[in-house]
């Protein structure tokens with residue numbers, strides 16, 4: 001095998017891997033929106049078959065020969081960025097496929113359904129004790145798998161790397177400490193300035209779901225989410241985006257008359273546009289879709305928060321909201337802005353505000369980190385969770401369902417995942433700084449409805465590269481610096497503290 005043969009081989013493997021992933025996306029989309037109860041068992045069999053086929057790609061002879069050839073190649077020798085990305089991705093998947101102990105993986109897959117069932121039962125009974133043995137089993141199996149994949153590093157390092165490739169737990173912890181400290185100081189300043197009280201303007205009543213969906217979807221389209229590349233389905237409980245193909249990303253949302261639907265649509269449109277705007281070269285190499293984990297989240301949260309929560313954006317769009325949904329004529333732009341910028345520590349991550357959101361993610365990351373370091377036992381998880389809420393947010397869950405049983409992640413194979421939510425915010429602060437250097441009149445543009453210059457900047461600087469770079473490489477390419485929490489903190493201070 002020579003270099004060119006190796007590149008063609010791993011490109012072909014990569015493309016096939018993506019075909020499998022697209023089928024899995026289609027299954028997931030269907031599972032949450034249309035799959036009937038009695039179809040579930042056969043679907044599970046079919047999904048397992050597809051999953052086996054996907055994993056077998058990297059256990060085959062082509063992969064083995066490519067890995068042998070590449071063992072003598074250092075990434076620094078590769079001049080072409082796409083080829084370097086292909087090699088990195090290949091090595092990552094090859095390692096995961098050949099090092100994962102099949103027995104342990106099978107044991108883990110066997111308990112998945114029971115884990116989810118126990119979590120649901122525990123939630124109904126508000127009793128963590130019902131879920132605890134399953135959480136312990138799931139965490140222990142994950143630990144075994146992670147240790148086998150890379151015996152040289154602690155298990156949690158490998159698990160975090162599966163979601164946010166290339167980031168170390170140490171680096172994440174350091175930036176989270178800075179963010180945590182900054183956020184708690186900011187929360188204190190906000191409460192002292194009395195802003196939280198004056199903003200207690202009360203909830204915005206719900207409107208007609210049809211009208212709200214039409215308005216929210218029109219905003220997503222104006223950002224640049226094209227109907228030829230996707231579409232909306234409002235039959236699910238939480239918003240998510242399915243990456244079906246390089247030019248096909250479907251947005252699923254809940255059906256609701258709440259204004260929150262607007263922010264959900266902007267968020268998901270961010271994911272969707274990112275995933276289907278890779279260049280032809282990336283598509284051809286199977287490197288489309290964007291960098292997974294915190295960086296993808298950053299691209300979604302950017303449109304939800306930096307754009308969708310900005311005053312300038314609503315200066316243009318609020319009159320249209322008032323025209324299309326008459327109820328908003330009773331609420332002024334300033335009142336709407338204040339209502340959508342209320343800062344109030346709460347127990348629920350998904351409905352929390354922009355300031356406290358990262359703290360919810362950070363504390364979950366810390367609990368996982370402490371567990372895998374052997375410093376926290378599964379038996380003590382609920383209590384540790386409540387203590388963290390009290391320390392970081394000043395409130396304590398009154399039962400386990402409000403607390404440790406809140407998210408489906410640990411029951412649903414998302415272990416080592418929570419850091420990505422807070423990382424998304426950190427990257428956003430850095431992306432905003434870089435964008436403002438190129439588009440200094442960004443606010444004036446937003447105020448006249450020019451949202452496309454933002455999407456175009458994203459496409460040119462980030463989206464076209466698909467998943468060719470790691471998040472760390474991408475953020476350095478954009479800003480010249482690695483992960484840095486300071487810009488996000490500065491952004492929040494500007495928005496949430498009265499400016500002198």
Ligand SMILES: [Zn+2]
Nearest residue numbers: 267271297300
């Ligand atoms: Zn998201």
